[in-house]
Amino acid sequence: MPFLQSPEDVKEYILHENGMIEVAPFSPSKVYWFGTDHYGVDLVTLIITGGRDTLLVVFAITVLRYVIAVPLGIMARKNKGFFHGIVQSLNSFFSMVPILFFALLFMNLPMFLLSEHRLLLILLTLALFECGRTATAVQTQVGQIDRSTYIEGAIINGSKWSTVFRFYYWRHLRTQLVILFFLDASRVMLLLGQLGFLSMFFAQTRVYDE
Structure with a gap:
């Protein structure tokens, strides 16, 4: 599925344009619908792959x-x-x-x-x-x-x-x-x-x- 997170896209932190560093877990957003875990893995991806x-x-x-x-x-x-x-x-x-x-x-x-x-x-x-x-x-x-x-x-x-x-x-x-x-x-x-x-x-x- 195109909206699922690939292993290469897993990030433990995000560097924003203003220089701020955001560390996982990330809050729900347009990119991460349900947020992520402490390793930066998308929860939607975990639910779908685990459920499958x-x-x-x-x-x-x-x-x-x-x-x-x-x-x-x-x-x-x-x-x-x-x-x-x-x-x-x-x-x-x-x-x-x-x-x-x-x-x-x-x-x-x-x-x-x-x-x-x-x-x-x-x-x-x-x-x-x-x-x-x-x-x-x-x-x-x-x-x-x-x-x-x-x-x-x-x-x-x-x-x-x-x-x-x-x-x-x-x-x-x-x-x-x-x-x-x-x-x-x-x-x-x-x-x-x-x-x-x-x-x-x-x-x-x-x-x-x-």
């Missing part, structure tokens, strides 16, 4: 969760069998303890702290935490569709599975999935805010001080 990265992380976690949860929920629609057991186990296990506790525990494990792929591991882990709850919601919706009369009619007429899924399952499921997706995204954003408040971040730098 946060939204990308939230979107990545939610998409990963749905890539796993939606197939699980569809395959567990009969409320019995192997996949139903997986969904029930995930849902019951992570519902006993707050997700924030699990996130803090896993993010402080040595395999996460020292791994070169820390970001990917945390994304996948946070996506799995509430995967059972999302899969249960999908399972319930698909189960209701599966017991409807129009599904029985489509099967009796000999419709192909792809046709049944496209015109019967997906047509009734997609609206609920969109709603559930944004509800999950809001929960993920709340979790990231809680982790940030506790100074737990995805990217960390280890510094050794003798």
